[in-house]
Amino acid sequence: MKVSELVKEMKTTPDTVRYYTRVGLLSPVKSETNGYKHYGVDDQHRLRFILSARKLGFSVNDIDQILTEAAKGKTACPLVRVILEKRLEETEEVFQQTLALRIRMKSAIGEWQTKPNKAPTGHMICHLIEGFNASSGKD
Amino acid sequence: MKVSELVKEMKTTPDTVRYYTRVGLLSPVKSETNGYKHYGVDDQHRLRFILSARKLGFSVNDIDQILTEAAKGKTACPLVRVILEKRLEETEEVFQQTLALRIRMKSAIGEWQTKPNKAPTGHMICHLIEGFNASSGKD
DNA sequence: CTACACCTGTGTCTTGGACACAGGTCAAGC
DNA sequence: GCTTGACCTGTGTCCAAGACACAGGTGTAG
Missing domain, CATH: 1.10.1660.10 (Multidrug-efflux Transporter Regulator; Chain: A; Domain 2)
Incomplete structure (x- = not known):
């Protein structure tokens, strides 16, 4: 073939x-x-x-x-079981990360709806991004 | 620095x-x-x-x-808004994929709990994996 | 002066394919 | 028989976003 x-x-x-x-x-x-x-x-x-x-x-x-x-x-079965358990842990981690990211993104989009566009200043590149993390970022 | x-x-x-x-x-x-x-x-x-x-x-x-x-x-703001919208779409996709994968994995682990380990045969490498997709795979 | 912990830049490796590219193959038409 | 064009092939390179290895430099405690 x-x-x-x-x-x-x-x-x-x-x-x-x-x-x-x-x-x-x-x-x-x-x-x-x-x-x-x-x-x-x-x-x-x-x-x-x-x-x-x-x-x-x-x-x-x-x-x-x-x-x-x-x-x-x-038998590959025991190996298969062990590996899948590990991969599930990793997937769980990715899942949580993605979930959290999705929430942050949606939240930002919502918050930005009432905010205007602004030109950059000397200490502000994009007030949307910099303002968002300042308001809701805890780390 | x-x-x-x-x-x-x-x-x-x-x-x-x-x-x-x-x-x-x-x-x-x-x-x-x-x-x-x-x-x-x-x-x-x-x-x-x-x-x-x-x-x-x-x-x-x-x-x-x-x-x-x-x-x-x-102003980078309009660009920022457009890009984030697109990234959110992608993240949504990843999220759904990860969610579905997580479910498949958990389902497999659960299903395998009652199944024994088996040595491979000529037409079966690992009956856990091959049996799982045969039972629940629709594509 | 030396030992040792830490820091540095550069180069390579990672995942799971996707894409580009130059050339080969195969059936239709003349 | 020959040619055209569509499709197919292997090989090589590219992607994201850093992580890791390595040889050497730095700084400080003794």
């Missing part, structure tokens, strides 16, 4: 497949005639797995570890 | 200051004697502004534009 054929039914892009190939998750063989990378059914299977894992928040590096573990014939 | 002194009262790191310097947002002068970068009060002022803007979700590139506009003596 060529990369475009491999990509077809899976929901992903050629660039993504090339990236996974580059980091060694997929192992196509190089065609003698045209240099194209030829993917087999095992690659197709691995790609499907990779995409599933990515959708669950595993990093590409995580997936590499999992695949390596599984390649030894051992 | 040396970089560590500049950083001291602001809540940031030397690496961050060096980065802003690298991209041209800060303009210290190079000391003749030891090659150290020497920051002035204007840099301190700019840094404070940059950190405020970053906390509101502006990208470093955005801030560069804003600073450039303000350097011409013109």
Whole structure:
């Protein structure tokens, strides 16, 4: 299979497949005639797995570890559980950060609605930004 | 001021200051004697502004534009308003994505609690991951 | 004068692909 | 057979926003 054929039914892009190939998750063989990378059914299977894992928040590096573990014939499940727990913590952190940022942004937009535009002065670049953090910033 | 002194009262790191310097947002002068970068009060002022803007979700590139506009003596306020509106949209998107991911992760962890560890088979790398997306994946 | 803690600039690394680019492939038309 | 044009390919580079490593400089306590 060529990369475009491999990509077809899976929901992903050629660039993504090339990236996974580059980091060694997929192992196509190089065609003698045209240099194209030829993917087999095992690659197709691995790609499907990779995409599933990515959708669950595993990093590409995580997936590499999992695949390596599984390649030894051992259960990757305990590893998978541990990693996901860690990734969930991180996602929780990102979530809280994003939530807080979103609130700050909305709050700023609301607050700015009644404020005029001003030219910068020697000690004020944009009074909207500088005024906002002065009023609601506690750190 | 040396970089560590500049950083001291602001809540940031030397690496961050060096980065802003690298991209041209800060303009210290190079000391003749030891090659150290020497920051002035204007840099301190700019840094404070940059950190405020970053906390509101502006990208470093955005801030560069804003600073450039303000350097011409013109109001940066309209630009600031437009950019923040756009960044809010993006943040909203990230927020939704993170929210959905968090739910998937928690759901997976919960679902896996009753499932055993299994060794990989020829067509199954990790039944937890592959089983999860099969059961709850709609795309 | 020396030991040692801390500070410095420069250069590289990170994530997960996206994008640009020059060239190759393939089917349609002449 | 040959050519045109659409699409496809691999390789290389680029992105954000710093973090980290490293070799060397500085300053101070003894």
